[in-house]
Amino acid sequence: MTTALAGAAAVTMIVAGTAAHAQTPYPTKTITMIVPFAAGGPTDTVARLVAQSMGNTLKQQIIVENVGGAGGTIGAARVAKADPDGYTLFLHHIGQSTAPTLYRKLPYNAIDSFEPIGLVTDVPMTFVARKDFPAKDFKELLAYVKANKTKVTYANAGVGSASHLCGMLFMSAIDTELTTVPYKGTGPAMNDLLGGQVDFMCDQTTNTTSQIKGGKIKVYGVTTKTRVPSLPDVPTLNEAGLPGFEVAVWHGLYAPKGTPKPVVDKLATALQAALKDQNVKTRFAELGTEPVAENRANPEALRTFLKSEIDKWAPIIKKAGVYAD
Incomplete structure (x- = not known):
């Protein structure tokens, strides 16, 4: 084989190998869903129901890992630093929107350090x-x-x-x-x-x-x-007897920043399927909540909503003068 032909063959093999790697189906191994609170709490309950159903759709187990402490910021920081490969997810509640104001020094950016996947439920x-x-x-x-x-x-x-x-x-x-x-x-x-x-x-x-x-x-x-x-x-x-007092706790699902769009889209599709799962809907109803509408269980809806919630809570927290280190 001439040098030119050998070189061409090598390039062909590299390109073919790259294409094969790019087409590797996701997921191929167990996924971890981080919940930034102790086991047994409400966010943990929501996460475990959603994780089981999403895992069925993705044909891979999704295990829930509780990483509590500091109002959810320890778990959030861990996910923000994780490899953006779709194998580390993050389910958090309204605290994702209040942390930027409550904490003077966050080791992550509540918006820029994550890829939103979709809203889950309002509790x-x-x-x-x-x-x-x-x-x-x-x-x-x-x-x-x-x-x-x-x-x-x-x-x-x-x-x-x-x-x-x-x-x-x-x-x-x-x-x-x-x-x-x-x-x-x-x-x-x-x-x-x-x-x-x-x-x-x-x-x-x-x-x-x-x-x-x-x-x-x-x-x-x-x-x-x-x-x-x-x-x-x-x-x-x-x-x-307390007019106008309303608080609902929303939950959102995220991945680390840089997670490929096809992976995020596949996760969003699995989330939407989970929220239509009759077992999930039944269990949510028993717990006093329900899944969000499908048009809210997607990346853009969560991204827009998170920004609006940060703007909503910032003046309330500043007025109360409540901060954490």
Whole structure:
């Protein structure tokens, strides 16, 4: 073979090899979905339901790994530094939009360090208390916390968590500062509420519905405009005596920045399939939530929504003067 022919053959082999590599089907191995909170919490519950269904569609297992701490920023930072190959995903809630204002120094950019895949669900929140809390309804709850503000303890899942944001808005709305007890995740906070170590908290229906229905905690209201189908007898806070108080916790799915568009698109398609999965819809309904509409479960919808949520929360957090290092 002449030198020219040998060279041409080598180039052909390289091109063929590159093409074959580019066409390698995704995924070919297990995918990890990072949840930046402790196991057993509401975001963890949502993630595990979605991960199982997406894995079925992608024909690869998606394992959920809990990387809690610092209001979700430790898990977020880990994903931001991960290889952008589609094998590390990140499911986070509203905290992705509040972290840029809450934390003075973030080791990542909430928008630029990630590739959005799509919105997942909007979760209502509930005001709940230990089973033997003296107030029988929300009106009595308001009166009690104002009269006992130095004694009442409000639990949350840590700075930047949904329960922290809900509590911050609540204290602002009633113009009363309460003693807050932060935890590393909603699961531990709920355990102490069940055990009577703390008085009350604001938490997502995905974490409270079964406890409410089991009579293990008291419920005083939901934070949505209308009542929640899974808790039809629980009034909205607007009905209960706190007009205009509304908080919904949205969840979004992300990949590290630089993840190839075909991979992101394939993940978005799998997410959309998961949100149509009857088992997921049924379990979501039992937990007091529902999947977002298909036109919100895509990269552009999440990108636009995240930017709008950052703009929405920034002035509220700055006004409250709540920051974390």
